[in-house]
Amino acid sequence: MPFSASPQPPAPDSAPDSIVIEARNLTLSLGRAPAQVQILRGIDLTVTAGESVALLGPSGSGKSSLMALLAGLERPSGGSVRVAGLDFVGLDEDRLAIARRGRIGIVLQAFHLLPTMTALENVAVPLELAGEANAFARAASELDAVGLGHRLTHYPAQLSGGEQQRVAIARALAPRPALLFADEPTGNLDAATGSAIMDLLFARHREAGATLFVITHDPNLAARCGRIVELGDGHIVDDRTTA
Numbered sequence: 001m002p003f004s005a006s007p008q009p010p011a012p013d014s015a016p017d018s019i020v021i022e023a024r025n026l027t028l029s030l031g032r033a034p035a036q037v038q039i040l041r042g043i044d045l046t047v048t049a050g051e052s053v054a055l056l057g058p059s060g061s062g063k064s065s066l067m068a069l070l071a072g073l074e075r076p077s078g079g080s081v082r083v084a085g086l087d088f089v090g091l092d093e094d095r096l097a098i099a100r101r102g103r104i105g106i107v108l109q110a111f112h113l114l115p116t117m118t119a120l121e122n123v124a125v126p127l128e129l130a131g132e133a134n135a136f137a138r139a140a141s142e143l144d145a146v147g148l149g150h151r152l153t154h155y156p157a158q159l160s161g162g163e164q165q166r167v168a169i170a171r172a173l174a175p176r177p178a179l180l181f182a183d184e185p186t187g188n189l190d191a192a193t194g195s196a197i198m199d200l201l202f203a204r205h206r207e208a209g210a211t212l213f214v215i216t217h218d219p220n221l222a223a224r225c226g227r228i229v230e231l232g233d234g235h236i237v238d239d240r241t242t243a
């Protein structure tokens, strides 16, 4: 049943003060005792609509893990996550996928492109699944926006790491999500390309009021965000607004 109309996502309850992300006492431990590792030790975080948040912290501090919980890709060991008024911990996989579709864009550190699809198909097929009529035209224009207009028919294996990263960014941006998670989105890019991608992310943030949640080691990218949250050893060790 290719690309039949998708079921409607569950209606979000009213989000009074436009809280987009609300995490309470989130914990994550992996493995079993005695080898159990405490990755997150009690995270409280509230993000309101239209914020741009940079998540910083040393390698191994739990940044990718926290993003996976906030994006509903992994389940916490304890605590709660509400995103756009939806209880992510209480939703099953299918309902989570439906809840995310079109609303939440995610760029993972490993890009997770489908190897059997071209760059264009990687971006267009999720759009079609979301019911977009002009999926291929929209996908082509998104790829053009990340500087890959000349790579539409290439397969991921034929693309450099930086190009694959940009396909993943185009795929996440194409549905115009209200909330975008990105895990080191400029990590594989040279300075000039990284700067162009940042411009694109922040243009979407400004024009569409999209909320940005970006993990980065790049001080230039962090400085462009309105807020910097720093993770250390499973805790939030700093949370500040930028000037």
Ligand SMILES: Nc1ncnc2c1ncn2[C@@H]1O[C@H](COP(=O)(O)OP(=O)(O)O)[C@@H](O)[C@H]1O
Binding pocket: 030, 031, 037, 039, 057, 058, 059, 060, 061, 062, 063, 064, 065, 066
């Ligand atoms: N599946 C896993 N099992 C055990 N430990 C893990 C697993 N995934 C990640 N970790 C550990 O969790 C910690 C945090 O990882 P991660 O969230 O990827 O950190 P960051 O993104 O800040 O570099 C690291 O010490 C990592 O080795």
Ligand SMILES: [Mg+2]
Binding pocket: 063, 064, 065, 109, 183
């Ligand atoms: Mg990481």
